[in-house]
Amino acid sequence: MSETASIDAPNRQRTRKRLDRALRIVLPLIVLAGVIYGWHYVVKANAIPPYILPSPELVLTTLIDERALLLPSLATTLTVTVMALVLAVIGGVLLAIVLTQSRIIEYSIFPIAVVVQVTPIVAVFPLINIYIDDHLTKILLCAWIIAFFPILSNTTLGLMSADRNLKDLYRLYHASRWQTLRHLLLPAALPYFMGGLRISGGLALVGAVVAEFVAGTSGFGSGLATRIIEAGYQLKIPRLFAALALISASGVAIYVVLSIVSNLVLGRWHESAMEGRR
């Protein structure tokens, strides 16, 4: 009796793990399907006109019919998002490295970064508008300011959280500042950085959309925010919903991609990337 139990135990555990993973994907999909069905039902039952609330199937057909208009806008928004994220990674990590080199630098600069972060970008935008001509630069700067802070603060925390004994060990072996950074501090900061990256990915998208809202269109191709504003003025509500759906889908895609990247990078060594986590 006990023998069978001990043989079955690992199998059962594996089955439960697999079930758990499937539930994590299936459950949100069921809820989403339920919400869409409810939406569809409410529109049908009350005969709500499409300029107030379009049905989900109308949003989908609009998405397909107007793809020539919407897809280039999606590409624009995604380009800005990715560029802002890349710049946020470069800026955030470099600044974090500089900050952790000495207490004096950290005390002098970190509060400034906080000030930049807590000031709503929408309030600062008129200034940026005055100082910067190039449309793309303007939007990128906005998205960057919004996206870089989580990377900066997480990486700073990570760089400072390397094991004290390991730091002593590096000193004992006369490691140079560069060696300590390269082989100890940066790897130790990686899980923290990854956490910051996942937050920043979403924020870069928010930044790209918000910046376009306040900057309006000119020169550089129009992103999804512009489509939403236009659709609002023209009361093309199905198109507005279609653009909104694309933005949400982009946000989810960015999050999923960055989570996969994080799991690949942290691989076998970090708890957060282990299988069977709850």
Place this chain on the structure above:
Amino acid sequence: MALSGVDLSVGRGEFLSLLGPSGCGKSTILRLVAGLDTPTSGRIDWAESERGRKGRPRDVGFVFQEPTLMPWARVWDNVWLPLRLKGLSKREAAPRIEEALESVGLAEFHRAFPRELSGGMKMRVSIARALATDPSVLLMDEPFAALDEITRFKLNDDLLRLWKDRGWTILFVTHSVFESVYLSTRIAVMSGRPGHVAETIPIDEPSPRTPAFRTSPAYADYARTTSDALATAMAAPAGEETAA
């Protein structure tokens, strides 16, 4: 003040244990010897051959109470670390790394990550890392304190064998009377506040010592003598120097 009036000399090839209660400054002595902290007064002299830069020893190995491995690096890369910091490439370091892993019995685990190993195996990796540079002096700060007794006994014997083979000088911090008697050629019994050496007890027992030593009458005698010395040292009023 953590330490006061500590005067110790350690001969080449000696296995000296620092034995005492928590907070008596045993670890502080080790950190001072390693050059990780600088003494507010007093000095540490090294033989000419062992002297390195900035008053630090030229080549010491340090084993911490925790294994202190880099979780992102495989066993092999963890052992490579001290050599890598000296500028040795993977290929140049390979023979020494393999030898170090071989001597702690972990050769086939070189590709494992630390989290995949047991506590005792992690400690072995930590020791292998200290071996890699082939130091003449090994400093160990309660290295086996967190391990179960069976694992500890096994590692005790492994350490004695390596010590014998390599002719190291070992400074070993412990709070276990039995461990210090089993391993050492000499025990420095310490007491605290401020930390000082109350008594040194030579263990004149031939090496290599075998597990049979643990049950011998001589072992029991040494353990009693050492326990008594420790009890006396701890009973002495704080701050007063007992005659050494």
